[in-house]
Amino acid sequence: MTVCNFFLQGRCRYGEKCWNEHPRDERGGDYRGTQQPSRGGYGNRVWINPSQRTGGDYVQPSSFSRDGDNDWSRGGGGADVKSSDFSFSGQNRFSALASHSHSDKDVQSPTDDVDTIQKDMEIWQTSGQWPFSCYSVLPGKLSGFVEVSPEELRLEYYTGRASGDLQAYMNSVQQLADQWRSRVQELRTMSSSTRISVISELNDPSSQTSTHEFGSSASGFGTTSSSSSSSSGFGAGGFGPGSQSSSGFSFAPSKTGFGATNTQHASGFGSGAFAQPPSGFSAPAASAASFSFAGPAADNKSSAAAASSSVSAFSFKPPPGGSSGPADGGGFGQSSTRAADTGLFSAHSDLTAEELKEFTAKRFTLGQIPLKPPPADLLVV
Amino acid sequence: MSLFGANTGFGSGGTGVFGTTTTDSHNPMKDVEVTSPPDDSISCLAFSPPTMPGNFLIGGSWANDVRCWEVQDNGQTVPKAQQMHTGPVLDVCWSDDGSKVFTASCDKTAKMWDLNSNQTIQIAQHEGPIRTIHWIKAPNYSCVMTGSWDKTLKFWDTRSPNPMMSLQMPERCFCADVVYPMAVVATAERGLIVYQLENQPSEFRRIESPLKHQHRCVAIFKDKQSKPTGFALGSIEGRVAIHYINPPNPAKDNFTFKCHRSNGTNTATPQDIYAVNAISFHPVHGTLATVGSDGRFSFWDKDARTKLKTSEQLDQPITACCFNNNGNIFAYASSYDWSKVQSQYTSGSVISGKSPSPAAVVH
Numbered sequence: 001m002t003v004c005n006f007f008l009q010g011r012c013r014y015g016e017k018c019w020n021e022h023p024r025d026e027r028g029g030d031y032r033g034t035q036q037p038s039r040g041g042y043g044n045r046v047w048i049n050p051s052q053r054t055g056g057d058y059v060q061p062s063s064f065s066r067d068g069d070n071d072w073s074r075g076g077g078g079a080d081v082k083s084s085d086f087s088f089s090g091q092n093r094f095s096a097l098a099s100h101s102h103s104d105k106d107v108q109s110p111t112d113d114v115d116t117i118q119k120d121m122e123i124w125q126t127s128g129q130w131p132f133s134c135y136s137v138l139p140g141k142l143s144g145f146v147e148v149s150p151e152e153l154r155l156e157y158y159t160g161r162a163s164g165d166l167q168a169y170m171n172s173v174q175q176l177a178d179q180w181r182s183r184v185q186e187l188r189t190m191s192s193s194t195r196i197s198v199i200s201e202l203n204d205p206s207s208q209t210s211t212h213e214f215g216s217s218a219s220g221f222g223t224t225s226s227s228s229s230s231s232s233g234f235g236a237g238g239f240g241p242g243s244q245s246s247s248g249f250s251f252a253p254s255k256t257g258f259g260a261t262n263t264q265h266a267s268g269f270g271s272g273a274f275a276q277p278p279s280g281f282s283a284p285a286a287s288a289a290s291f292s293f294a295g296p297a298a299d300n301k302s303s304a305a306a307a308s309s310s311v312s313a314f315s316f317k318p319p320p321g322g323s324s325g326p327a328d329g330g331g332f333g334q335s336s337t338r339a340a341d342t343g344l345f346s347a348h349s350d351l352t353a354e355e356l357k358e359f360t361a362k363r364f365t366l367g368q369i370p371l372k373p374p375p376a377d378l379l380v381v
Numbered sequence: 382m383s384l385f386g387a388n389t390g391f392g393s394g395g396t397g398v399f400g401t402t403t404t405d406s407h408n409p410m411k412d413v414e415v416t417s418p419p420d421d422s423i424s425c426l427a428f429s430p431p432t433m434p435g436n437f438l439i440g441g442s443w444a445n446d447v448r449c450w451e452v453q454d455n456g457q458t459v460p461k462a463q464q465m466h467t468g469p470v471l472d473v474c475w476s477d478d479g480s481k482v483f484t485a486s487c488d489k490t491a492k493m494w495d496l497n498s499n500q501t502i503q504i505a506q507h508e509g510p511i512r513t514i515h516w517i518k519a520p521n522y523s524c525v526m527t528g529s530w531d532k533t534l535k536f537w538d539t540r541s542p543n544p545m546m547s548l549q550m551p552e553r554c555f556c557a558d559v560v561y562p563m564a565v566v567a568t569a570e571r572g573l574i575v576y577q578l579e580n581q582p583s584e585f586r587r588i589e590s591p592l593k594h595q596h597r598c599v600a601i602f603k604d605k606q607s608k609p610t611g612f613a614l615g616s617i618e619g620r621v622a623i624h625y626i627n628p629p630n631p632a633k634d635n636f637t638f639k640c641h642r643s644n645g646t647n648t649a650t651p652q653d654i655y656a657v658n659a660i661s662f663h664p665v666h667g668t669l670a671t672v673g674s675d676g677r678f679s680f681w682d683k684d685a686r687t688k689l690k691t692s693e694q695l696d697q698p699i700t701a702c703c704f705n706n707n708g709n710i711f712a713y714a715s716s717y718d719w720s721k722v723q724s725q726y727t728s729g730s731v732i733s734g735k736s737p738s739p740a741a742v743v744h
Contacts (some may be wrong), residue, residue, distance in 0.1 A: 045704050117628070120593070126651035127642075130617035130720060133595035134570050147569045147595055149555055150719040151471060152530065152657075154443070155510060157719075158469065 032087035040203040076334045112197055113202055121188035131180045146176060146184040400557055405717075409693035413456040420444040423477075423701055423714035425472045428452075431706040433479030437461070437496075438703070442469030447484045447494065452710060464494050464501050471510065477518040483525055485514035491527050493539050504539045507531050513566075515559040517578055526555030526582070528566055536582055546582060550574065560601040560609040563626070567596035567614060575626060590614070591622040591637055596607030600660040602667060602683070613669055613683070621671060623683050636686070641673030656720055659701050665708040672699035674720040678713050 004020035006012035012022065116137055124131075132148035134141060153173065160169035186194055221297045348356065355370035419442035429437040436452040445466050450458040468488030475482055482494040483504070491505035491514050505511065509531030517524050517536070524545055525537045530553040535544040552569040563585075564576040566591055569589040576582050590596065594616045604610040611625035619641045628634035643653040657676035662669050668689060672678040676695035681688050695715045702713040 069683050109704070123651070123654070127654035128721075129619065129654040130595065133617050136590075136593050141571070147552075149553075149595065149597075151510075151512070151568070152553075153471065154719040158487075281513060 109301055112191060114198060117142070117192055117198065121184045125181075125184055125188065131184075132176060137202060142187070142198065142201060144186075146179065148176070345374060345379075346372045348375050351375070385670065393651040396538040407696050413458070415440075415449075415450055415458045417447055417448070417460040419446055421469075422716035422718065424470060425476055426701045426712050426714055427473045427482075428705040428712065429479050430475050430477055430702050430708070432477065434704075434726060436705045437479075438705075438708060439473045439475070439482050440701075440714065441473045441484055441486075442716075443469040445469055445486070446481070447473060449482070449496070452705070452712075462496070462499055464492070464499075466490070466492065468510070471512050472514045474514050474516050476516050477523075483514050485511035485527055487511075489529075491525065491537070493525075505535065505537045505544070506542070507533065507535065509553075512554050515556040515557060515564070517559055517561060517564070517582075519561060519578055520579075521580070526557070526559060526564065528557045530554065531646045532568075534566060534576075534582075548576075548582065548584065555596050556599045558599050558612065560603060563601060563609040565599050565601055565612045567599045571593070571596060573614070574638055586626075588624070589625055591635060592616040592618070592620060592679060594618040594620075597656050598659045600662055600669070602662050602669070613660045615660050615671060617656035619654040619657065619673065621657055621660065621669075621681075638681075638686070640679060640681075640688075641675050643675065655698075655716075658699060658718055661702045661704055661711075663704050663708045664706060670702055670704070670711060670733070672702045672713055674718055676715065678702060678711075 001019070001021040002021055004012050004018050007018065007020070007022040012020075013016050120135070120137075124135075130150065132146055132153070134145045134147040136142060156172075157166070157169050160166045189197070190198070351359070351370065351372060354368065355372060358368055358370050358375045359366055388500045407635045409630070415438070419440060421444035423440050423442045425441045427439045429435070429439075437671050438450045438452050438458070439447060440450075441447045444711045446463055446469050447466070449461045449462050450456050464484070466484065466486035466488050468486045470486045472485040473482060479631075480496060480722065482496060483491060484494060484501075485491045485505075487510035489510055490503050491507075491511050492501040493504045494501045504525060505527050507527065507529040509529050511529045513526075513528040515526045517526055522545075523537060526534065527537065528534050528550075532550045532553055534548040534550055534557075536546040538545050546599040550566065550568050550572065551574075551714060552572050555569055556565050557564065557566040562578045564578055564582065566572075566574050566576065567590075568574070571592065571594075572592045573596070575585045575588060577585040592614060595618075596614060597617050598615040599612050601609045601612045609626075611623065611628070611680075613626060613630045614622045616622075620637050620639050622635070622637040625631070625636045641655040641657055643655075653675070655673045657671050657673050659672050660669055667684070669681050669683055670678055671681065676698050677692050678699055679688060679691040697715045697722055698718040699713050700716050702711065704711055714735050
């Protein structure tokens with residue numbers, strides 16, 4: 001991009017929204033976030049170009065307006081920002097993180113992301129858009145959101161209707177909705193612990209264990225939610241987001257528990273259609289009506305205490321309706337052909353919650369790599 | 382030829398009268414309504430390819446059926462035939478010679494419907510409902526591509542019960558589009574994968590999604606030389622991203638725009654945001670049409686980055702749309718798309734999606 005001459009003279013009236021390059025030496029008062037009218041007559045660039053903004057444009061009106069509030073670095077005094085943003089006036093406190101290029105994936109300071117998240121949550125709540133969607137702010141993806149498409153949900157309704165049992169469907173949708181609402185509210189009213197967890201999630205996307213397994217086969221729901229390792233702020237977010245303090249598991253209510261006829265039991269974590277909860281603290285207690293929500297809601301009281309205490313009793317509590325797979329003697333269920341412990345591997349009960357979490361995560365977190373070997377069934381080929 | 386059930390066929394005439402201040406919100410655009418619409422929501426529409434004379438429209442619905450109408454030049458529609466699945470039909474497509482129709486359904490199978498003989502045979506099987514189906518015609522092979530919620534993308538030679546190829550995806554397939562030699566699949570968790578189809582299908586690139594929310598629909602567009610060069614991706618959040626595969630200047634060429642939102646220029650009240658249910662490109666002009674849960678359709682010019690036209694609001698969401706092969710006819714389906722499920726459950730009522738009606742408009 002060409003360097004903006006006006007910026008060099010210190011008088012660029014587009015500020016952050018300028019199409020030309022502003023060499024980023026210093027975040028001085030060189031730019032002033034200009035409002036919409038100044039760009040009003042800008043020819044046919046009617047749509048928002050992502051290079052000129054990074055995401056904070058939801059409050060903007062029509063589809064062919066451009067956004068007035070560019071939040072590239074809020075510290076610089078962009079347009080209508082909340083008053084809380086001026087706490088990092090002028091200089092970008094995280095300037096070390098900010099890149100010097102105008103690329104699309106410009107690194108924002110984490111606090112900008114947090115503001116973006118809050119704004120997005122607010123919009124999501126008020127706009128009536130589809131709630132069961134994942135959500136992300138570049139570069140990371142936020143956990144705690146279950147991704148379900150309308151077709152999948154509708155199919156569940158139809159199968160429930162065909163089998164005559166709609167109540168289970170309604171319960172599960174209600175639970176999903178509640179879970180969503182609480183997560184959105186939590187992100188919107190960003191408490192300090194939520195903020196920390198969100199920032200660490202965004203900075204370290206690889207540590208997220210996203211195993212969203214919304215089993216959409218006709219025979220019933222099984223929803224899992226991912227929980228990231230940094231879930232300290234989640235509190236009792238209802239069902240779903242691994243709301244444990246340090247051991248963020250992605251417990252996946254095992255779909256096999258519900259009398260579903262599917263035989264595809266993945267034997268490893270995350271493989272196959274459904275992720276298996278390797279440890280027992282989230283018992284996918286499926287109700288006989290083949291929905292998973294009723295059970296876990298009862299015992300998913302997200303506390304580290306629960307986590308550690310149940311590690312030892314880790315077999316998934318067999319769902320009341322009787323499970324088809326999981327309750328075998330070794331307690332893991334799905335590891336069909338592997339011996340539970342052959343000496344090469346550890347049993348689940350030997351591992352602490354943190355170690356189990358590491359094994360079940362997609363990648364190891366540096367500094368917390370367990371010294372003991374993993375359990376056999378967590379090996380994913 | 383099978384008969385449809387006793388549905389009322391409206392056939393309200395008056396083609397192409399736009400922008401009337403009528404209070405009729407069922408068909409405010411006064412477009413031609415298709416006779417004998419399905420009994421439940423329509424999930425997909427497809428027009429016949431240019432190799433066949435005449436315009437035939439195929440629509441799949443949540444009533445487990447697939448129907449075929451002939452659309453005549455005056456806009457009137459004649460129901461022709463119907464086939465059934467054992468589960469809701471999620472996607473349909475035509476073969477390139479216009480003799481076969483492929484249908485994908487929640488019953489985990491896909492069928493090939495030979496229109497001449499009005500027979501169907503099953504050609505594909507998945508472990509989960511099949512969400513997308515496309516016909517691929519390459520110089521050295523032809524096959525059917527099916528994307529499913531079992532996270533696999535499979536390619537089928539219609540003569541064999543086993544897939545020619547099966548590719549693993551990171552997540553469930555939500556939508557896909559094929560314009561040889563390119564295929565794009567958008568999955569859950571904002572996954573976006575481009576495949577190249579020459580010689581044999583293989584994964585070309587995984588793209589970081591330009592959108593923040595769930596993907597809903599995708600459509601490939603072509604450049605001036607009729608080569609696929611990029612795609613439009615719609616999300617549940619009233620936004621469409623235009624993304625080029627190899628643009629000279631990605632920062633400038635790729636962009637997103639907001640659509641299907643209420644509230645125009647009024648920033649005081651919160652906007653209602655609606656999902657973009659389908660995107661379709663005009664075969665000749667390259668303009669794109671988007672249809673959304675708000676019950677409107679809009680036409681856009683992505684090169685000039687302007688909106689060309691928005692329709693009046695229909696009383697139901699628009700779930701599918703399709704241009705015919707020369708771009709003279711734009712068909713859209715108005716039926717419930719399950720988008721209001723959350724508010725449904727706060728108020729404790731259940732909406733059963735009924736009274737769908739595909740409508741066709743002649744430009």
